[in-house]
Amino acid sequence: MKRILVKLAFGACAIALTATTASSQAAPLVTLTRLDCGTNTTPTDVAARFSDTYAWPQLMIQLTFSCYLIKHGNEYMIWDTGNPAGSTPTAPKTSLPNLLSQLSVTTAQIKYVAISHYHGDHTGQVGSFPGATLLIGKGDWDALNDPKSAAAGSAPSFAPWISGGSKVEPQAGDKDVFGDGTVVMLNMPGHTPGHHSLLVRLKEMGNVLITGDLAHFHENYDIGGVPTFNTDRAASLASIDRFKKIAANLKATVIIQHDARDIGKLPAFPAAAK
Numbered sequence: 697m698k699r700i701l702v703k704l705a706f707g708a709c710a711i712a713l714t715a716t717t718a719s720s721q722a723a724p725l726v727t728l729t730r731l732d733c734g735t736n737t738t739p740t741d742v743a744a745r746f747s748d749t750y751a752w753p754q755l756m757i758q759l760t761f762s763c764y765l766i767k768h769g770n771e772y773m774i775w776d777t778g779n780p781a782g783s784t785p786t787a788p789k790t791s792l793p794n795l796l797s798q799l800s801v802t803t804a805q806i807k808y809v810a811i812s813h814y815h816g817d818h819t820g821q822v823g824s825f826p827g828a829t830l831l832i833g834k835g836d837w838d839a840l841n842d843p844k845s846a847a848a849g850s851a852p853s854f855a856p857w858i859s860g861g862s863k864v865e866p867q868a869g870d871k872d873v874f875g876d877g878t879v880v881m882l883n884m885p886g887h888t889p890g891h892h893s894l895l896v897r898l899k900e901m902g903n904v905l906i907t908g909d910l911a912h913f914h915e916n917y918d919i920g921g922v923p924t925f926n927t928d929r930a931a932s933l934a935s936i937d938r939f940k941k942i943a944a945n946l947k948a949t950v951i952i953q954h955d956a957r958d959i960g961k962l963p964a965f966p967a968a969a970k
């Protein structure tokens with residue numbers, strides 16, 4: 697009897713060992729790198745457009761433009777593509793393809809280009825990745841395809857996908873990008889109809905939530921402030937509420953993408969959070 701029990705215990709251990717090995721093999725390393733995608737030359741008076749409740753009179757905030765590279769095993773994804781490279785005052789000093797080359801990554805290696813929303817400061821360089829599958833909220837994709845919509849100005853950047861030549865997967869809800877829960881586009885409508893935020897679950901740093909334009913700076917995130925130019929006020933508030941609950945439940949580091957005070961939450965380029 698004793699021998700049988702020992703055998704059974706050994707068998708269970710062997711199974712557990714196999715399962716551990718299999719799961720560690722199945723969990724690819726995920727890393728997150730911030731890419732500079734431009735900056736405003738001077739702090740922004742946020743009362744003018746970023747609050748519809750007369751909040752924040754005379755508050756000046758330094759806004760930045762952030763893009764991110766996510767490496768999942770051997771696959772790459774870009775989150776947002778920032779301002780167009782060039783000579784405008786807010787243009788990034790270095791283009792995304794150039795930044796990627798400093799990491800020894802080519803644009804052809806980017807499997808997914810995921811976009812928080814259709815505004816030009818998030819989509820300026822999307823056209824550099826025509827070989828990537830475009831992941832974008834369905835509401836925003838529909839707007840980009842409507843010449844009369846507010847998104848029409850950004851549509852030319854999406855020509856490879858709008859023409860049908862490149863692959864697009866519009867998302868009506870959340871999107872678990874790699875199917876293992878490590879990188880999830882979160883449906884957070886309100887700023888635009890199909891606006892999304894991003895969850896990245898890292899082994900060492902833990903859970904990271906990147907806002908997109910759910911909020912543009914800490915003060916608005918804290919009080920649930922809504923910019924005057926959001927497409928849906930009620931949806932904006934509901935999204936902020938959901939985002940904060942996710943942040944609390946996952947004990948996540950929240951990165952407000954436009955707030956220059958959050959740049960230091962990730963290692964400085966070219967280093968990556970793991």
Ligand SMILES: [Zn+2]
Pocket residue numbers: 815817818909954
């Ligand atoms: Zn923005």
